[in-house]
Amino acid sequence: MEIGITRDAIAATERLIRPHVRRTPTLALDPAEFGLAAGALHVKLEFLQHSGSFKARGAFAHMLGRAVPSAGVAAASGGNHGAAVAYAASRLGLPARIFVPTVASPAKLERIRAYGAELVVGGDRYADALAAMEAFAATAGVLTVHAYDERETLLGQGSVGLETEEQLPEVDTLLVAVGGGGLIGGIAAWFGGRVSVVAVEPAEAPTLHRALQAGRPVDAPAGGVAADSLAPRQVGGLMFPIAQRHVARSVLVADDAITAAQRLLWDRLRVVVEPGGAAAFAALLSGAYRPRPDERVAVLLCGANTTAVDFGR
Template identity: 45%
Template sequence: MIGPEDVEAAARRIEGRVRPLVVTPAEPAAPFGAGAARLSFALEFLQHTGTFKARGAANLAAVHLAEHSMPEAGITIASGGNAGLACAWAALATGTRATVFVPATAPAVKVAKLHEYRADVRLVGTEYAHALEASQEFAEKSGALLSHAYDNPYIAAGAGTLALELLRQAPDVDTVVVSVGGGGLFAGTAAALLARGVRVVAVEPEHCRALNAALEAGEPVDVEVDSVAADALGARRISRTAFELARDPLVSSVLVPDAEIVATRRALWHGRRLAVESGAAAALAALRGGAYTPAAGEHVAVVLCGANTDPSDLA
């Protein structure tokens, strides 16, 4: 488990290393499904590497560099793309090597960016789980530090630092809505906010429901992965930390159909000229599609968390 003190420690470590969170009102709220509620957007897709994952990668690297525990072989990670980008960025910024395993189905835009960050990119299998197994084998043989896309306390705590920045800019926020894959962003956000009485809505695609299925089963379980947002949210199993935090009564777990994710992504482009990933659009899709209905006057902040996408299909 992680708590608010872990997120606060991460914030101190990465201060000056990551871009400040931009928070903007999304008025009028009604077209986005929020009715009489107040709606804000947390534009975390403006972060280094295009996602919140830069925060966790920066935190992990800072810890190991400070403790002189970074191996000569550097860091290795498995990723659908975004966590690998963050790992490669953090490695390049600190003079460390990065070996990134991604499924062969990873979006070309993400693979190209990995090469720009000088990562050793290895395409393995068709799912995140295949890349994870390969990264584990590589770490065992090479001695590289095995990072994880989401199931690591430093990664999750780093991700949660955006919630602290959100609170500083919107101290009256009642509810924060986040997309969930393996649970790193959710865990960090929940760790930062639940103790402060702020609700967290965890949003997943209907067919990438690792957290929702775990809550239903009473423990983390493997799920099938089949969604337009699978490259970012396609974890087979939720982290134990995320599962435990999600049992808090201030947490709601909701599901959204792919059709609503696609429609929301297009609405963000046509209405706001915001080009985000399907995984990022999933959070707002919960409001547009009615999976989460805010109360009148409720201040809801939606985290738009990823921009590593090919916008050619948004025209």
């Protein structure tokens, strides 16, 4: 693969970041309990990762694999990437400045502040935060850590695929939520077509779906209930050729299906995930993806930075 997102590179990155990230568990479920006829159903609990999402993997891949100047790091984020960069920077003793749009959830803003990063909030969407971060970085002498369209990001997120294969070697299909595509790009590069990787996006933010239809990254709507994690303007240029080769299918889920998945995960498993973290599971529950009766399916639950459950009552 000409951009260097190879299995060997992912494995080397996984070894580099291993002391700094959690090996998140998987959980076997009864498909019938969720109205499914699949042969097996597992969820990978990646929301248990440091900072509340898979993004910590890519953040550490940048800061451990690249030279970081004394000025530190800067990142633009809908929230989860910013929290991950802030967490990794705090653990490694580096200054960080995080740019987020106004759509970012309060839970994610609180996490970024708690990790000691300087937080800059402005603009309506991720693209606005990215522009502000790039303007700052042009003169600040910082290392920029891209949320999804940089080699180290894909290599770090690809470690989720490596880990999942070690834990669930018999899986046929893995459902993955998609925003900018760093996660599914790294995972699809790891599996290389040996497992059917299915992309799941909100219908209000069909970024990869439209790109695959057009044959190139194109602008897409950036709205919906998961707009703070799954709604960039375009998917990344680095992940797109990987998706063309190794993502088996792209499906869309409605906002009400995502919130229904959140509620059901809480009701049945006592698992709290954010809308973006529930999107992949929503594809199963809503019928957007229908497994074969003998299909062994895994679903990545990728983020839980939300205040959806009120524990004060």
